[in-house]
Amino acid sequence: MPIDPADVEICLAPDEAAEPAEPTDADQAAAEAAGGAGATPLPMSAPIVQTSLFSFPTFRSLVKGLADERHHTVYTRGRNPTVQALDRKLAALERGDAAATFASGMAAVSAVLLGLLEAGDRILFVNQVYGPTLELARHLRRFGISHDIVLDLGPDAVEAAIRRETRLLWIESPGTMLFRLADVAAIAQRAASHGVITVLDNSWATPLFQKPLEAGIDVVVHSASKYLGGHSDLLAGAVVTSEECMERIFDRAYMLNGGILSPFDAWLLLRGLRTLPARMRQHEADALAVADFLRGHSAIRRVHHPIRSESPSPAEAGLTGTSGLFSVELVRGDFAGVEALIDGLRRFRIGVSWGGVESLVISPERGDNGAALEAAQIPRGLVRLSIGLEGADALIRDLDAALAASA
Numbered sequence: 001m002p003i004d005p006a007d008v009e010i011c012l013a014p015d016e017a018a019e020p021a022e023p024t025d026a027d028q029a030a031a032e033a034a035g036g037a038g039a040t041p042l043p044m045s046a047p048i049v050q051t052s053l054f055s056f057p058t059f060r061s062l063v064k065g066l067a068d069e070r071h072h073t074v075y076t077r078g079r080n081p082t083v084q085a086l087d088r089k090l091a092a093l094e095r096g097d098a099a100a101t102f103a104s105g106m107a108a109v110s111a112v113l114l115g116l117l118e119a120g121d122r123i124l125f126v127n128q129v130y131g132p133t134l135e136l137a138r139h140l141r142r143f144g145i146s147h148d149i150v151l152d153l154g155p156d157a158v159e160a161a162i163r164r165e166t167r168l169l170w171i172e173s174p175g176t177m178l179f180r181l182a183d184v185a186a187i188a189q190r191a192a193s194h195g196v197i198t199v200l201d202n203s204w205a206t207p208l209f210q211k212p213l214e215a216g217i218d219v220v221v222h223s224a225s226k227y228l229g230g231h232s233d234l235l236a237g238a239v240v241t242s243e244e245c246m247e248r249i250f251d252r253a254y255m256l257n258g259g260i261l262s263p264f265d266a267w268l269l270l271r272g273l274r275t276l277p278a279r280m281r282q283h284e285a286d287a288l289a290v291a292d293f294l295r296g297h298s299a300i301r302r303v304h305h306p307i308r309s310e311s312p313s314p315a316e317a318g319l320t321g322t323s324g325l326f327s328v329e330l331v332r333g334d335f336a337g338v339e340a341l342i343d344g345l346r347r348f349r350i351g352v353s354w355g356g357v358e359s360l361v362i363s364p365e366r367g368d369n370g371a372a373l374e375a376a377q378i379p380r381g382l383v384r385l386s387i388g389l390e391g392a393d394a395l396i397r398d399l400d401a402a403l404a405a406s407a
């Protein structure tokens, strides 16, 4: 499906922080001279409000601001106009009431878990989930928060894994590494019927290709270090949810954990959003072309791309498009085979993360972690590709040469 034109408009709109809150007398005079109200020229991009604090005209006005730091700029650990301009765009893209942005995706993950959970609660992880998120959950055991993992994605199996203490269901769809899809709307509905809060990590699809809140999910989390930023030059995270949920996350975790996004990084992210629709169209098309090539290759056992999902189909799962990250299983699935392919690639850079302009390659193989991979149901010889913007032909030629040399 084409990207929703409303989303393109949101991404391209001049940043709201660029509009002066109250025009000064000088603005007014300039507007009149230029032929009427609204004629004041505005910058296209938000000013970077690089300040730690905001001074108030009177003590009483400061007291008023301190009473509600979520809605007043008092201190940049709470609110900052550049960051707020970004938050408004992300909330609009996800069709949520409120958004907050963080210093990294993991800061966003931490804020959601610490903001919404109490000692004695359980988390239910659905699908293969980003490794550090699971590792954080393991640390939370010290605070009386435990978890379960369900890898059978059928709504019945997921519902059966909900226990009396389950307070929060955390889902990735597509999942990490294998990109398996779940019927997000059906799972959200089952969880809601048990009073369980649902959270979806939407980093892979971006709001352009999946709208979890519209499918009944309560909270969306992003690593904005991936596609939203899009240029491998910043770390950021985001949470989009209802006013009610955001109040808890903001009061209990955003301001107190302190992992907030700096105004400069918020500005970089606003800049990244401008090209998000154009970038995602190319990531999608080129990844599909590369996946098609690899599907027919004799050195490849299997391609794990969500476009191939049959039950649920991508549309049934809630995807309206696909991004540029997928994986392949090599026929020569030992560490040496993986190493030979990765080191043989020229256009793909070797590194962690994904979602940027440059194509990237990595594997979960470490040479000695077969048992851990098996426990997580990750097959041997898996290689993950992040398709950048170099063009599909150049990447296919590179893969073709490296596969021939490594087979």
Ligand SMILES: *Cc1c(COP(=O)(O)O)cnc(C)c1O
Residues within 6 Å of the ligand: 104, 105, 106, 107, 130, 201, 203, 204, 222, 223, 224, 225, 226, 235, 236, 237, 353
């Ligand atoms: C990278 C990533 C995160 C963590 O984001 P950081 O910005 O690296 O902290 C969370 N979830 C997923 C799916 C990711 O890929």
